[in-house]
Amino acid sequence: MLLMEVVMSDVIVVGAGVVGAACAYYAARAGLDVTVVDSGSVAGGTTGSGEGNILVSDKEPGPELDLAVLSNRLWRSLAEHAGDGGRGGFEFEAKGGLVVAETGEVRRLLTELAAKQDVEHVQVPPESLRDYEPHLAGDLAGGVFYPQDAQVQPMLAAATLLRRGAESFGEGTLRLRLGAAVTGFTRSGDRVTGVRTSQGDVRAGAVINAAGTWGGEVAALAGVDLPILPRRGFILVTEPLLRPLIRHKVYTAAYVTNVASDSAGLETSAVIEGTQAGTVLIGASRERVGFDRTTSVPVLARLADQAVALFPALRDVRVIRSYCGFRPYCPDHLPVIGADPRVPGLYHACGHEGAGIGLAPATGHLLAQVLTGERPDLDLRPFRPDRFPYGQSEEAS
DSSP states (O other), rough: OOOOOOOOEEEEEOOSSHHHHHHHHHHHHTTOOOOESSSTTTTOOOGSSSOOOEEEOOOOTHHHHHHHHHHHHHHHHHTTTSTOOOOTTTTBBOOOOOEOOSSHHHHHHHHHHHHHTHHHHHHHHOOGGHHHHHTOOOOOOOOOETTOOOEEHHHHHHHHHHHHHHHHHEEEEEEEEOOOOEEEEEETEEEEEEEEEEEEEEEEEEEOOGHHHHHHHHHHHOOOOOEEEEEEEEEEEOOSSSSSOOOOOOOOTHHHHHHHHOSSSSSSEEEEEEEEOOOOEEEEBBBBBBBOOOOOHHHHHHHHHHHHOOOGGGGGGGGGEEEEEEEEEOTTOOOOOOOTTSSSTTEEOOOGEEEEEEHHHHHHHHHHHHHOOOOOSOGGGHHHTTTOOOOOOHHOH
């Protein structure tokens, strides 16, 4: 009989996406020995299907915005200390975000939101919009510019965090176990002591569930309920352009509304930005259809129409591909971060919906503080895992 290896660590992170990578990085930097377990590859899930947004502009005032501001600062610190011109090894771009309004009433609402957010912003009258984006349509009513908004290449970001965590010389260690599906948990009494995987058991004093869209399924293996559901989104990718057409991340006010929506039906809003490779990314759509990856041509056509309405010059640019991913949706639109009081030894870092890339460093930083007995920089009570009524995941589905 083949005996499977048992590995010992201080912390197990389930999930090698950008949130799991950030948790592993900050735990290793804090001096802990970390094993990252994933059934697939690094950034093989939601992270690999994302645009790489680091946004404060789309957050309502409250705990998620506080988390975003902290994470924005941490992303910039990670990029600045990489020695490659401030790009961090993961194409960090402090490009800023421009939120545009189609009507005067929408502009008024954007102005009110920006005032409540209490983050750096600039009111942009309609006659000044083309100072920011020369190719914008001419019939817009103005907007708000957010200098803190940024972008990374998400797959590079996850890989870089894991590599840097593994190079935390004199601190903790970081190991990867890819292709290892988690099938259950090991326990001592009520306490979680590790995970069972298709490659053997991994034992640790703490397990972090950073499984993204599958966070609810991992939680269920431990006997607890997390109402995390997949929310599908499509992105169009254009051919590389010889000259940059779009300077910032640009989106319409409808994007803010769609992010906060509880609807299971299809919602789309124009979200457009360029990349360092010269391509233009066009989103965004949202719908709850389970894990159905079927390409929806009507959705892609709607996204293209909305992009051309915002940037008419895109009419002559070819789309070379599209892809879809699944955002880990929580009913109250807040991630689940912290120790699970129902299962000692189990921690969660999931349910970030479409903001996981932006919120990853703060999530990992705060959990590392909890694991090492420090007082977290932010109050984690709004993100507590047991805040949902029992059975809400079944009702939401």
